[in-house]
Amino acid sequence: MTISRRKFLKTTSVSCLALAAGPSLGHGYELLELPGRMSKGPEELKAKRWGMVVDMRKCDGRCTEDCIGVCHEIHNVPFIPEAEHQVMWLFQEPYENAFPDRSRELVSKVLKNRRFLLLCNHCDDPPCVRACPTQATFKREKDGIVMMDYHRCIGCRFCMAACPYGSRSFNFRDPRPYVRKINPAFPTRRRGVVEKCNFCQERLEVGKMPACVETCKKGALVFGDLDDPDSEIRRILAESPHVRRKPELGTRPSVFYLF
Amino acid sequence: MYGKRWVIPGMILFVALAAFPFYWYAVGKDKPFPQLEMPKNAKACVEKTPFMRANHMRLLDAWRIAVVRDNLFVYTAASGKTFEMNLHKTCLGCHTSTEKFCDRCHTYNDVTPPCWECHLQTETASKGSAS
Ligand code: SF4
Numbered sequence: 025m026t027i028s029r030r031k032f033l034k035t036t037s038v039s040c041l042a043l044a045a046g047p048s049l050g051h052g053y054e055l056l057e058l059p060g061r062m063s064k065g066p067e068e069l070k071a072k073r074w075g076m077v078v079d080m081r082k083c084d085g086r087c088t089e090d091c092i093g094v095c096h097e098i099h100n101v102p103f104i105p106e107a108e109h110q111v112m113w114l115f116q117e118p119y120e121n122a123f124p125d126r127s128r129e130l131v132s133k134v135l136k137n138r139r140f141l142l143l144c145n146h147c148d149d150p151p152c153v154r155a156c157p158t159q160a161t162f163k164r165e166k167d168g169i170v171m172m173d174y175h176r177c178i179g180c181r182f183c184m185a186a187c188p189y190g191s192r193s194f195n196f197r198d199p200r201p202y203v204r205k206i207n208p209a210f211p212t213r214r215r216g217v218v219e220k221c222n223f224c225q226e227r228l229e230v231g232k233m234p235a236c237v238e239t240c241k242k243g244a245l246v247f248g249d250l251d252d253p254d255s256e257i258r259r260i261l262a263e264s265p266h267v268r269r270k271p272e273l274g275t276r277p278s279v280f281y282l283f
Numbered sequence: 284m285y286g287k288r289w290v291i292p293g294m295i296l297f298v299a300l301a302a303f304p305f306y307w308y309a310v311g312k313d314k315p316f317p318q319l320e321m322p323k324n325a326k327a328c329v330e331k332t333p334f335m336r337a338n339h340m341r342l343l344d345a346w347r348i349a350v351v352r353d354n355l356f357v358y359t360a361a362s363g364k365t366f367e368m369n370l371h372k373t374c375l376g377c378h379t380s381t382e383k384f385c386d387r388c389h390t391y392n393d394v395t396p397p398c399w400e401c402h403l404q405t406e407t408a409s410k411g412s413a414s
């Protein structure tokens with residue numbers, strides 16, 4: 025049998041395409057026919073786009089041990105003393121690090137001495153999601169949370185390079201020995217994956233507000249639906265001047281600061 | 284045939300050697316199936332045992348994807364019973380010791396899934412943070 029070069033190339037490329045296209049169609053879990061069905065939790069808190077207001081007029085930075093402590097405790101965030109290996113979901117930075125794009129000349133004393141509470145902004149147009157080659161980081165269509173599926177993370181750290189806010193941490197070592205008090209209901213991470221704040225997705229699905237919001241006694245943290253014009257968060261944003269971090273980058277953060 | 288004296292015994296020897304694993308293992312005995320410690324607080328798993336035995340990993344995979352990506356949370360089994368799609372609460376709520384259940388079968392089958400590098404059973408966790 026003879027086969028022309030042209031025909032050979034045609035057949036091979038079409039077969040390769042078919043092979044590649046097959047498994048990439050649709051969600052992975054549709055491949056397994058489950059005998060049962062899946063539905064939403066009855067208590068789930070719902071929103072089109074979750075967002076948070078950090079009211080720096082109320083947050084004086086004196087009790088941040090509480091909110092950061094609770095967040096890191098329930099999520100098994102390791103406490104690693106060496107700065108370059110630290111893992112942080114909720115953390116504090118001075119004004120010039122939190123808002124490096126804003127004028128740092130002649131800053132008012134009030135702002136200069138503040139430690140700003142920072143977390144993942146759950147950007148509306150998140151660059152980390154675009155950078156992730158495995159879709160381990162993704163934005164949920166239903167509530168706007170930028171989530172991670174740690175099972176898929178290959179530790180390439182593209183997302184860390186892409187995030188303009190330093191919201192992500194890498195596990196340079198096995199984090200488990202550094203977790204002070206293990207919460208068995210939440211997994212730890214393993215060496216070689218990235219992690220970050222998840223807006224307490226595991227609490228929202230059972231009807232609870234994020235842990236930091238619940239912990240803050242001063243009412244400095246307000247969490248709600250940015251897409252609902254009648255929500256408290258929208259009322260606050262309508263009433264008070266606010267800023268977001270690095271708005272010029274067009275990531276449209278869902279975390280707003282009042283000062 | 285040229286060189287018959289060498290070729291034929293050679294061929295026989297080759298077949299005997301190539302088939303070695305088959306007859307060698309045919310005379311051996313099966314390792315006994317491991318004894319699994321069954322949960323005391325439940326009679327049935329999420330789905331029927333043969334399905335779970337063959338597909339528990341795929342079920343868990345489907346649960347994870349549904350929870351993290353599609354905001355789903357409740358699984359209604361074929362029997363009509365509902366479960367939270369949560370490894371810790373649902374699976375480990377019954378199988379309290381992974382050593383006496385998961386690991387025995389995994390060891391028997393020579394598979395080492397990395398579940399416990401991240402997920403925790405209450406027993407290990409209470410022993411302290413050292414892994
Ligand atoms: S703050 Fe960073 S990690 Fe969070 S969504 Fe935006 S780009 Fe991604």
Ligand code: SF4
Pocket residue numbers: 155156157158159160161172176177178179180181182183184217218
């Ligand atoms: S480190 Fe993980 S989450 Fe980040 S881009 Fe790579 S695979 Fe995605």
